[in-house]
Amino acid sequence: MNGKIFEPNQELKDFVKCYWTLDFPREETPQMNTIIPDGTMKLIFHYGDLYWHHPENGDSFLQPRCFLIGQLTRPYIVEPAGDTGTFVVRFHPNGFLPFATIPLKEMENTPIPLKQLYGKNGQALEENILSANTTTERISIVEKFLLDRLTDMKTIDKIVKSIVDTILTADGQISVADISKENHIHRRQLVRKFSSAIGLSPKQLSKTIRLQSALKKLLTEKTLKLTDLAYENEYYDQSHFIKDFREFTGFSPKEFYGDHLKMSLIFDKEN
Template sequence: MIYQTFEPHSALSDFINCYWTLKSPPEDKPEKQRIVPDGCMEMIFHHGDLYKQYIKGDNYIIQPKCFVFGQITKPLYIEPTGETNIFAIRFQADGFTPFAPIPISNMENRAVPLEELFGEAGMILQHKILEVTTTEEQIQIAEDFLLNALKNAKQIDKTIKDSVAMMLELKGQLSIDELSESMKINRRMLERKFASVIGVSPKQLAKIVRLQTTLKMVLKNDFKSFTEIALDNHYYDQAHFIKEFREFTGVSPKEFYAENLKLSNLFTESE
């Protein structure tokens, strides 16, 4: 698999985290992949073969050709049906809302086809992106679409943007009462804003941000023990750490570490 990221236009940096591409040669054997929540929604364009999305056990659906995936609140399992060739837009945590024609809450854990979201304009965007062959052309088409949509987009909610910035700065290690006090807004009002703008509660997003910080430590092997990770990331205790980790990844920290170590060894052996 070849994965690359690209920076967005400065006029869209408040909304877009990055563009990314993922490609695999035809000889690569398709394998099931686990996607862990990261608080960001994505717009996906499949130039290659489509992906299975597992619903329960071995039951699956085939994802649309082009879609926006809503907030993920649990581990998501997908699997290529053949050759992978993806162009995608990763939005900031609150980045897709200004463009969303339907409530964000209706998109949770769903791959929503572009046609369902944008009608004919979505189909035209899909056709244009799939017709070109270079990443530079794909980015230009995507940015033309988003910049044009931005003219009539909803106003950015400064409270939410500042709240997300604080969560990221503190790595999710703050209570919602602390956040609402800092933002000078009633807790219930803050929760309603998060539900409509981001699609998850402030508590859920804080947990996801903290998890992502934890995963980086695990993936970089930057820890001496799992107890140290739990303490560094302000989990109440080891049991709390394991419970939250399993909630979002579907496995325990030790199982996740072992899987990553095995994957790292495979790449090392192939070099």
């Protein structure tokens, strides 16, 4: 299994968190993979075989070869149809807005084909990425595409960016009321700003980041008790922790601890 992470250039650092590639044969990955919400949107290019998506309610379908995945608010189950070869552009929580062509909320839990997002330009981007021979070439192609679309730096909402940084630094352990008070902004106004710039409410982003923090500890601290983990991440009690855990992963912590955890974090290499 081969996964590698790459940094964006300086001009895109405020928008793109990282690039990563995944390359491995079908037999080296579990049949079903759980992608856990992480508060970010991603452009995904499959230069290998495609992936099936298995919705909780609805029929399974093959994902597009190249697409944007909107903000996830629930576990996203995928299954490789063959060998994996994937190039991913991972944006900061508030980083995709300058490149959006439709409201972010309309893309929630949904793969959006590049042609639907960008028309002929999206189709050309897809063809160029898929015909590239190296990751360096793919990064160069996608960065030129993004920089050509980055015409107005005013799309960065400094209040939203500051609050996102606060939520990330606190591992999601901060209330919306405290955020509103500290930033002198009414709660409803804050929710509207987040919905527009991120596609999630402040509460949803905080819950997501807090759960991701707990997942990391599950992975790195093998003897950690669930009760201790719940209190370390400032859940009211263990039942509250289990409820949120099941909402985002589809499993209880004990059910999820084995292969599901390891595979989910492969799809979120840079936390």
